[in-house]
Amino acid sequence: MTVNADSSFSIASSWRDLPAAQQPDYPDLEALRAVTTELQGYPPLVFAGEADQLRARLASVARGEAFLLQGGDCAEAFDQVSADQIRAKLKTLLQMSAVLTYAAAVPVVKVGRIAGQYSKPRSKPTETRDGVSLPSYRGDSVNGPEFTAEARIPDPERLRRMYHASAATLNLVRGFTTGGYADLRQVHAWNQDFVRTSASGQRYEALAREIDNALNFMKACGADPAEFHSVEFYASHEALLLDYEAALTRVDSRSGRLYDVSGHMVWIGERTRQLDGAHIAFAASISNPVGVKIGPTTTPEEALALIDRLDPEREAGRLTFITRMGADRIRDLLPPLVERVTASGAQVAWVCDPMHGNTFEAASGHKTRRFDDVLDEVKGFFEVHKGLGTHPGGIHVELTGDDVTECVGGGNEILVDDLHQRYETACDPRLNRSQSLDLAFLVAEMYRG
Ligand code: PEP
Ligand code: MN
Numbered sequence: 001m002t003v004n005a006d007s008s009f010s011i012a013s014s015w016r017d018l019p020a021a022q023q024p025d026y027p028d029l030e031a032l033r034a035v036t037t038e039l040q041g042y043p044p045l046v047f048a049g050e051a052d053q054l055r056a057r058l059a060s061v062a063r064g065e066a067f068l069l070q071g072g073d074c075a076e077a078f079d080q081v082s083a084d085q086i087r088a089k090l091k092t093l094l095q096m097s098a099v100l101t102y103a104a105a106v107p108v109v110k111v112g113r114i115a116g117q118y119s120k121p122r123s124k125p126t127e128t129r130d131g132v133s134l135p136s137y138r139g140d141s142v143n144g145p146e147f148t149a150e151a152r153i154p155d156p157e158r159l160r161r162m163y164h165a166s167a168a169t170l171n172l173v174r175g176f177t178t179g180g181y182a183d184l185r186q187v188h189a190w191n192q193d194f195v196r197t198s199a200s201g202q203r204y205e206a207l208a209r210e211i212d213n214a215l216n217f218m219k220a221c222g223a224d225p226a227e228f229h230s231v232e233f234y235a236s237h238e239a240l241l242l243d244y245e246a247a248l249t250r251v252d253s254r255s256g257r258l259y260d261v262s263g264h265m266v267w268i269g270e271r272t273r274q275l276d277g278a279h280i281a282f283a284a285s286i287s288n289p290v291g292v293k294i295g296p297t298t299t300p301e302e303a304l305a306l307i308d309r310l311d312p313e314r315e316a317g318r319l320t321f322i323t324r325m326g327a328d329r330i331r332d333l334l335p336p337l338v339e340r341v342t343a344s345g346a347q348v349a350w351v352c353d354p355m356h357g358n359t360f361e362a363a364s365g366h367k368t369r370r371f372d373d374v375l376d377e378v379k380g381f382f383e384v385h386k387g388l389g390t391h392p393g394g395i396h397v398e399l400t401g402d403d404v405t406e407c408v409g410g411g412n413e414i415l416v417d418d419l420h421q422r423y424e425t426a427c428d429p430r431l432n433r434s435q436s437l438d439l440a441f442l443v444a445e446m447y448r449g
Helices: 005-012 029-041 048-062 083-104 157-178 184-197 201-220 242-247 278-285 300-310 330-343 371-388 433-448
Strands: 067-072 108-113 126-129 132-135 233-238 249-251 258-260 265-268 290-294 319-323 349-352 359-361 367-369 394-398
Touching (some): 048 108, 048 233, 048 265, 048 349, 067 083, 067 349, 083 108, 083 157, 083 184, 083 433, 108 394, 157 233, 157 242, 184 433, 242 249, 242 278, 278 300, 300 319, 300 330, 319 330, 349 371, 371 433
Parallel strands (some): 067 108, 067 394, 233 265, 265 290, 319 349
């Protein structure tokens, strides 16, 4: 939607009259206003032109000409904004992407859940431990994870910290992806290391050798394209805290359109995608590519209504449906949605989140996921699209570059009894580095199979 600078305020804030789920209950609204006023004057974290470029890439995904790899922490944390953490995450995503690019033989659009993924919707407003109930932790952008009454009070100062943590993260990501660290031959060498040293590596040897041959062939031909030396990488997060997202929404001087400049792409979560709610109204007002999480209760009518609200012009690349059905249900629940949406003429990108429908609590009390369920949901996603002749557009995963023990299974066979060893997530359990690479190689096999 095109707006004049003058009318942008009313459009950007039209969501304010609507019910907004999952917002913090700030005790001091004056303090909130002071912070958001300051944020409105801060420089954008991304440029509208970059968001447009991602939108064009996602249009290729929607048309079946590219694959989306979207991944990162469930929740980023302020005390984990370090070069090592960011590098490890990026390295893992780049390694996955190299394997997927070769197997899918189409460009892989790389989008991190990064540089802004600090806010969490919660299924319960309170958390109870040993008979004591406190407000739930809602992400570092809202309150603290410590189980004390003080830490759990929402503090608007945290919005400012989120901005600065996001800026620092994005700055390093930009440095890594354009400054030589992302060199494809280097990324391939890391993959060769993984194949050599991981428990499941042998299985992937043939694929790794094929990639090696392809790179050697290019080298022998004297081909050394610029694309081998840097990568296009985008940042995304859930647009949950509307005060923050609105404070970072600006009119693009080139087009007069509104962009949320807190990230290239934002998505609306399963718990906040009410058609008459503030989040969908906010997403409708911005021109970034937007995603919507679609869970098992979604009806085809709801999906079509979301398209009407968010993609009235039916522009490929604008809207991505991120499905999260659960491994045991995706084969039944996804086909009617894809069929009806396709029949409507809309061109959405279909992306599989194989994490959020497969969470359970282990006897130890740890929230966890089975690697085999994650893989099976992706398998089901590919089967459904193959059956309907539509495009399995990509995967959206919660992962880290560290050797944590949060999900069970995978090539290194993490057992339920191992979970306590390195369970570090600020929210949901993530695939660790080797589980993420396992997934990429197995999805690559699926793509070819
Ligand atoms: C998430 O992506 O971390 C999340 C909360 O997902 P969903 O909205 O699908 O439950
Ligand atoms: Mn999550």
